[in-house]
Amino acid sequence: MKKCILLFLMATLNLVAQDFKTPVDYLSYLGKEQQAIARSTWKYTSAVAHSTSARRIEATRKQLVKSIQVASKKIEALKNGYKGDVEFRDKVLNYLYFAEKNINEEYSKIIDMQEVAQQSYDFMEAYIMTRDLVNKKLDDEMEKVKLAQSEFAQKYNITLTDEESELGKKIKISNEVFDYHSVLYLIFFKVNITDFNLSKAIESKDLVAIEQNASSLGKYADEGLEKIKTLSKYKNDASLLDETKKTLLYYKNVAEEYTPKVVAYLMFYDKFENAKKTLEAKSENDRTKEEVDNYNSMVKQVNKEIANYNKLSSSNFQDRTNTINAWNGAADDFIARHVPQD
Numbered sequence: 219m220k221k222c223i224l225l226f227l228m229a230t231l232n233l234v235a236q237d238f239k240t241p242v243d244y245l246s247y248l249g250k251e252q253q254a255i256a257r258s259t260w261k262y263t264s265a266v267a268h269s270t271s272a273r274r275i276e277a278t279r280k281q282l283v284k285s286i287q288v289a290s291k292k293i294e295a296l297k298n299g300y301k302g303d304v305e306f307r308d309k310v311l312n313y314l315y316f317a318e319k320n321i322n323e324e325y326s327k328i329i330d331m332q333e334v335a336q337q338s339y340d341f342m343e344a345y346i347m348t349r350d351l352v353n354k355k356l357d358d359e360m361e362k363v364k365l366a367q368s369e370f371a372q373k374y375n376i377t378l379t380d381e382e383s384e385l386g387k388k389i390k391i392s393n394e395v396f397d398y399h400s401v402l403y404l405i406f407f408k409v410n411i412t413d414f415n416l417s418k419a420i421e422s423k424d425l426v427a428i429e430q431n432a433s434s435l436g437k438y439a440d441e442g443l444e445k446i447k448t449l450s451k452y453k454n455d456a457s458l459l460d461e462t463k464k465t466l467l468y469y470k471n472v473a474e475e476y477t478p479k480v481v482a483y484l485m486f487y488d489k490f491e492n493a494k495k496t497l498e499a500k501s502e503n504d505r506t507k508e509e510v511d512n513y514n515s516m517v518k519q520v521n522k523e524i525a526n527y528n529k530l531s532s533s534n535f536q537d538r539t540n541t542i543n544a545w546n547g548a549a550d551d552f553i554a555r556h557v558p559q560d
Contacts, residue, residue, distance in 0.1 A: 240300070241300055241370075241374035241376060242376055244299075244300040245367070245370065245371065245376060247296075248293065248306070248307070248310055251289040251292055251293060251310075252289070252310075254285055254288070254289060255282070255285045255286055255289055255314075256386065256389070257285075258278070258281050258282040258284075258285035258286075259282055259389060261278045261281065261282070262275075262278040262279055262281070262282045279321065282321065283318060283321055283322060286314050286317055286318045286321070287318065289314060290311060290314045290315065290318070293307060293310055293311055293314070294311065300370075300374075303370070303373075305366060305369075305370070306366045306367060306369070306370040309362055309363050309365075309366035310363055310366075312359070312362070313359045313360060313362065313363045316355075316356070316359050317356060317359070320352055320355065320356060324352045327348070331344065331345040331348060332345055336411075338411060339404075339407060339408045339411050339412075342404065342407050342411075343404060346400055346404065350400075353393070388558040391556070391557070391558060392557045392558065395452070395552075395553060395556045395557050396553070396557075398452050398458075399458070399549060399552065399553060401449065402446075402449075402458055402459065402462045402549075403549065405442040405445060405446065405462055405466070406442075406462055406465055406545055408438050408442065409435060409438050409439050409442060409465070409466060409469040410465075410469075410542065412431055412434050412435045412438055412469075413431075413435055413469055413472060413538070415427075415431045416428065416431035416432055416435055416472070416477070419431050420480055420484075423484055423488075425481065425484060425485070428477065428480065428481060428484075429481070432472075432473045432477040433473070435469055435470075435472060435473040435477075436470060436473035436474055438469075439466045439467075439469045439470035439473060440470065442462070442466045443463065443466050443467070443470070446459060446462055446463055446466070452552075452556065453556065455552070455555070455556070457548055457551070457552055458548050458549060458552040461544060461545050461548035461549075462545065464541070464544070465541055465544075465545050468537065468538075468541045469541075472534065472538075476530070476534050479527075479530060480527075480530070480531075483523055483526075483527045483530075486519075486520070486523055487520065487523065487524075489516075490516050490517075490519075490520045493512065493513055493516055494513065496509075497509055497510070497513050
């Protein structure tokens with residue numbers, strides 16, 4: 219699951235009126251510190267999007283935290299703010315303290331949740347919701363900084379433009395991509411984990427669990443197919459949407475076509491085992507010709523059924539592997555294609 223932890227939108231200063239040079243310089247100083255953090259934020263975002271190296275991702279996260287700490291110390295040193303006006307400075311510091319705490323503490327919690335998220339849909343949904351909640355908190359705190367910046371500029375007759383920096387634009391685009399990916403990933407994961415549970419039930423020959431998981435799989439596949447009808451292409455790119463549809467159709471087929479054949483085989487094999495036990499429990503003299511003929515007929519049939527079942531299972535295993543690999547590949551390509559490069 220890939221998602222940038224820190225959303226940092228930067229406003230650029232349109233400096234006017236040389237009479238207000240000192241407050242402009244003050245704003246520019248704080249802006250440079252924010253830009254340094256924005257650059258580290260972008261490196262982290264880019265690493266998450268384009269790197270499979272956990273070491274590189276962790277290294278860029280630590281660099282991001284270091285950038286926040288360095289900026290905090292520099293801004294803390296501005297004891298009097300601008301001529302005793304410390305309101306804007308304090309809002310920036312509050313944001314930096316909040317961001318550092320969340321990236322260190324909340325990020326660790328998210329990593330812990332990510333480790334167990336693959337175990338169930340509920341865990342995965344909770345992980346994504348928690349991750350997004352952390353982002354929302356950071357967004358809300360950043361809005362306070364932007365408001366304080368605007369109030370400071372208005373107070374000292376400084377004109378600000380609403381134009382975002384290039385880094386801000388890149389990070390905004392990245393988060394849009396990750397959000398879109400997350401919606402489709404949850405649809406994919408719901409059927410994928412249900413199919414995994416179905417496979418375990420088949421392996422243990424638990425007919426009740428097989429029926430329950432197959433029913434849920436068909437239901438979730440249908441729900442997913444209905445949901446993706448409401449989703450639009452991402453910037454005219456339907457690749458991940460189309461791949462999700464193919465995946466859902468595969469799992470729908472597993473529930474409606476593959477599983478009934480598995481159940482039929484298991485029931486026949488169980489019947490054969492029972493006939494075998496009944497026959498073996500009797501002495502040769504007590505066995506009737508009808509019982510012996512029936513068992514011999516079943517032996518021929520079961521050998522045929524085993525061969526067919528092995529062929530069916532092998533084919534489905536390959537189809538499942540291809541389906542999962544295709545979706546993951548489409549997801550990686552989608553992110554790599556739309557998240558801006560450095």
